[in-house]
Amino acid sequence: MKRSLALMLVSLLCLQATSIGMVQGSLSLLTDGGQTDELDRPLVLWSVLNDGKVLTVDNTGNVSVNALTQGILSAQSTVFLDVDVNNARIDDAQELVTVAHDTGVLVVQMSTQTLFRNITTPDPVDDAAWDPQGELWLVYYAGKRRADEYNSEGPTGAQTSTFGSGISAFEVLDDGRLAIASYDTKIYIEDNAGNPLTTLTDSNSIVSKLKATSSDTLLAGTNGGTALKYNSDTWASQSVNLPHTKQTTYLQSHGNDMFVVGAKQGKVSFINATSFTEERTFTASGDIIGILPEFTGQFYAVGITPTETKVRYFDLDSDGDGVNDLADAFPLDVTQSSDIDGDGYGDNQDGLNPDAFKFDETQWADQDGDGYGDNPVGNDSDLFPTNEDQWQDADGDGYGDNRDGQDGDQFPSESTQWADQDLDGYGDNPLGFKPDGCPTVNAFSTNDRYGCPDSDLDGFSDPDENWTIEDGADALPKVGSQWIDGDGDGYGDASDGEQPDACPWEFGRSTKAVSISVSVTKGYLEIQSFGCLDEDGDGWVDRTESPLMDIDPTEHFDGDGDGVGSNSDYDDSRGNIQTEQDHCLNDKNDTSEACMGWNDPAYQAYQATLGNETGLAFNAWNTSKDDKAGGQTALSVDEDTLNQVIMVGIIAFVALTGVILAAAYIINKRKVSKTTKEYGGVDPSLSSSASREALEGRGGLSAGGGIVSDSSWDDDVEQLNFEVEPDGFADLDIKEDGPVGEVEAITYEEESIEAIAGMPVPQSAEEATQSPPDEAPPLPDGGLPDGWTMDQWRWYGKEWLAKYGKN
Known part of the structure; x- marks a missing residue:
């Protein structure tokens, strides 16, 4: 396999000289080789350096030099700028990288990998480009809507015209002239001092990208899928409508006879440089920001989304197995195409030299079929080659690490434990590590003993006949935040637990305490206080209750010290006022209904006649009295009395008769x-x-x-x-x-x-x-x-x- 790869690389190097002539012819043979790499951030710049490395700038200002190996980027050096990047460029000498951001421009020197210059501006900078004189043009798409020239000292005063429609693209030509595309679909050409020269009106849509590919060629791409080529001497133009309507995001020459136009949604179009016609369009991923061609016609397409960058490869398929050569681990073996672990054995189990462990380069054979390789020096080698249930014994206790298999070890990494009949995670060996205190009960206590019931899940086991509170069992097995109760009053000693015992040294049943406070009307605050002495059983801590209130279950506070608790005392702020009657008789200015009743002898006489009955309130009684007085003489009696007299009279008359x-x-x-x-x-x-x-x-x-x-x-x-x-x-x-x-x-x-x-x-x-x-x-x-x-x-x-x- 390694020999095949070496031969292929040599072949690629030999073909370098003839690559340009083969590009056009090989386009028809290219197929989508798939994605080769993916970054978790979007790139702003992808540029192939003269030494074959790739310069990248991401959206957070990380300027990196990368190696690209089989389509995979690996950073070799990085300068971290930590800014939100709007655009980035590298100069023709590949020495200075400009990074435009919302508060200015940063310049990184490639040879030293350091920050070379920092220009700050009050307005966001959308682009920054060098001119042939070494001056830097800062471009403001919105806001100022112009470009300003800077030298090493600062602004030179030179600036372009201000474009009311804003700027959509900017480029410096080889001779220093400036090309500015505006949202009015026009391209404005100005000299290096910002003086207008000419206006190009060939585009019917907004120009989204400009690129000077040579001393006399300016490419323009629109947001509607049209590409234009201008002769920068005569401004004669050619245009081509691509087989899509996507916005142009990338323009570059491809050899001497081809242009590449990248667009949104992964569109990559190759255009004949002479006829300016479309040769072929491919679909990659994301918005295209870069193309990396290879000598034999293959190429990488780099596309971005708002959150990531994807590298896709378009390649040949030499063995015709349907897998492109870059993705084919065995490009000349039609029975194998992948070798995930790179051990030289194909992943296709039905092909030649199949790999039984395609993800492990150290194993490929498994004679007992248990999934563990037979190579004794490889990874996860089989220590039990005749036992399909076992293959490893990590702790060396003689029990296989497969718990469910024959002779399985329930604790494969603990040599002192191997059995766990209740399967609670604690070993049955009483002399081993963390022995199970309740080996037949599946439970999970951990603090006082292991593997026993723990109802409140606080780590302390519930007490039982063999393990009591004195042994360390949970004194409060139903309260997860408490486990110790030194005085046995039912309140735990943990101060940060539920219902903590405020008096852990004494048995008590209190739940609350009086806290004197002048900031509240009633004179005290009720605070939680569990487990202190409470003689009268009213829930209040005795030592916080007022004198004599600690033996009265109905009272706990006496604000005025008159011996009557606030629950009964009408006014607990004055010692001479204990009842409503006391208040009313002492405060003649209180004209409330209650006090008017207490101060009216007639009403009190009326109340005295009621016995256990409920009488009228003072106002109702007074109204009733006034109503009766309005219909009677001074000698008349009320209707009820009159009715009673009449009835008695009738009875007396009948009896007398x-x-x-x-x-x-x-x-x-x-x-x-x-x-x-x-x-x-x-x-x-x-x-x-x-x-x-x-x-x-x-x-x-x-x-x-x-x-x-x-x-x-x-x-x-x-x-x-x-x-x-x-x-x-x-x-x-x-x-x-x-x-x-x-x-x-x-x-x-x-x-x-x-x-x-x-x-x-x-x-x-x-x-x-x-x-x-x-x-x-x-x-x-x-x-x-x-x-x-x-x-x-x-x-x-x-x-x-x-x-x-x-x-």
Whole structure:
């Protein structure tokens, strides 16, 4: 293989002299050989130096000299400028490289590989080109829209015209004249002092590239796929429309009879220099910035994208296997075309001399087919050539490094461990490195012991019957940031962990602490504080609570020191104010609803009547009171009270009426009984006659009408007896003027309620005119009859004497 490569290189050198004549003829034989190299940055300049090396300038200002070997760049020296590059050029002597950037121009000297000059400008510089006198023209595409001349001292004062449409391309001709392409599609020719000479109007589109290829030739490329050639003496022109419409990005001569036009999207066109016609167009990659021809007609095309550079090769295919010679490791062997590892064995397993290890130049044969080479001095040689499962034993413990194979080593780089039955990564050999503390449990603790359950994944194993907290197990196995709890209160000792123990020296259950602060209204801040003493169990650290608050689970802070905690104290900033009532009674200027209620005795009296009921708020109560006052006199009562009184009155009336009727009935019965007793059985029907007699003024016995003596009212009510008893009037022969009617009831239908109730009955005018007899009859020997009064005797005594006559 190496001999073949050497012969090919010799052949290439021998063909150098005849390469120009073969270029045109070999174009038809070229095919895309593929990409040979790729850079991770876009290049701004690619230029082949006289010694065959390649000068490159990338977009960050790295100026490098590179070797190109089989299409691959390798930097040999680099000057780092660290600027955002707009354009770069090398002078004809290949000594000075200009790098135009946004704040000026940097000049690098190739022979010393150092920064030669630094020109700073206030405007971005888009291009910088040397003229034959060694002066440097700084070109401003936008902004100034002109080119200024600089010498070693600075600006010379010479400048081109200012182009209102801006500048799209710039070139210095061999005689010092200036060619400036503008966005108005024209090319302006000016002398070295910036004086206009002529204007070229042949282009129908914007000229994007200019290149002086000789003393009398100026090439121009447009952004529409047209190329123009000008005779710089006569300005006669030729043009060719390329088989694409892409913007021109590269112009160069190719030998004496060919021009190369590079464009965007990888277009590379070869143009006959004499006829100025297109010979052939190839498609590479990216926007073309350089072409590197070879002596036998092959060429490299360099294209860029915004982020990378790609080198593509167009080559011949000598053995006709479909692979270009540059890419063909065996250009004369049709059965092989690639040799990735370069060991001389082809990658095609069906071809001649196949390589069983195409990526390893030290191995090519594998007799047991396990994928490891039989060459004992090669890479990854097979230490177990008869065991297809094993081939290597890195730690030399006699177990193959293939864990899943026969006699596999679970720890191929650790000679003291080889088995791991629970597959947790810790060896079962208790005397080996990092022995598994729980060899039958797949777990991953690492700190106190290896390979045991670690619920919170903090590296400390969970405690079990064989490994306790005292042995080093995790005291808080559910908290990933804690593992030690020295006082056993459930809060870890790690200060940066979750719920750290603020008092790791003592058992405590606190969760928060009082931090006095005058910057907050309540006088303190609540801060986290776990694991300190908390006697009352309210969560607050005892030593931070106010006096006596540490034994009161409902309080923790007493700002005014009055012994009442802030949770209960109405105003914890004043010791004499503990309740709302205290506040209102001490602050008469507070006209809030609550204070108005506390300062109103009537409202407090109203509250006192509520008991456990919820009353009206002060404003609602006051409004209700005012509403009632508007509809009542000073002596009126509220509606509820009135309704209650009416109801009680009705009930009392009904009850009283019942009592009166019952009493009347009893009295009626009693009267009958007394009449019989006192008047000797006078017929009750005679009462009517007596009444009439009394009304007529006759005042007879019948006028007694059952009157009972005063003493009778004082007697105890006797047991009711509804049997008829003989009375004192039974033997009296009382007659009336007319026939005796039916016996009438003592109580008449129209008898008044006063009579029924035994109350005085108002007398009519007629009755009021009657008067008793002038004098009473003489009393009998025994005095007044039982039950009689003197008044009765005055009226009816005469009749009694007539009846009983004798004393």
